[in-house]
């Protein structure tokens with residue numbers, strides 16, 4: 001069972017989001033076991049450039065990034081998923097005190113931690129299952145240590161500007177905070193952006209539609225995924241890609257006993273993925289009490305990794 005979130009919390013979020021207008025669900029609900037596995041497939045798609053671009057930046061600048069991590073510190077990764085990128089830093093960090101992966105998908109988190117332990121037997125790995133936008137409960141022996149946050153993948157893009165600032169300030173206030181390595185996807189041409197969220201193989205469509213399957217299983221809903229379609233659009237004013245699930249007909253769905261009516265063409269907004277410019281990323285950092293020591297990008301300026309200090 002990959003439920004760290006009691007069903008009630010998910011069900012209440014569904015009732016609330018599907019009663020709202022426009023209808024919405026937080027993208028954090030994508031990551032049940034099936035959704036986490038689908039996301040890993042997305043990262044390997046030819047159209048989905050962020051993961052491989054960020055990995056190339058990590059390969060090029062891993063040594064410089066590692067220098068921002070004091071000996072004995074805890075490296076805390078927010079939304080650690082399969083814990084793949086961290087390996088590029090770990091190789092340059094023989095004196096790391098602990099690695100603390102934080103992820104909402106509990107089974108996936110523990111499986112990934114176990115796999116990492118096979119390759120790094122001397123590393124103290126201390127997973128925390130949970131939602132990283134809520135205050136983190138560090139284990140007693142981790143709490144007093146120096147900490148560096150690692151938030152790659154542009155997951156910060158899932159937060160609206162207000163939420164992003166809130167998270168930046170929360171991390172800034174961690175006891176012992178010594179740095180922040182932050183990855184963000186950059187604004188670019190619309191064709192490249194839309195293709196990354198609407199791939200030819202339909203993996204992203206499956207990832208989006210999997211939310212309906214999860215609602216059926218965990219929130220007592222009766223969606224027919226065949227009656228919905230995946231949509232990805234670039235909202236230039238808000239500098240974000242939006243994913244929606246569009247109802248292909250007028251229909252009514254039950255969710256935990258609640259009647260939810262859809263008009264044909266009506267959507268559930270399931271994700272926003274905000275894109276930054278080097279300038280907007282620096283401002284986000286500086287407005288929230290960080291100083292930006294380095295901003296590494298790839299040659300095509302597709303993706304940025306910022307090295308911040310308190």
Ligand code: AVJ
Nearest residue numbers: 042153154155158197204273
């Ligand atoms: C995990 C939030 C970084 O926004 O690119 C990928 C999630 N959604 N394809 C992103 C996602 C659709 C991804 N993040």
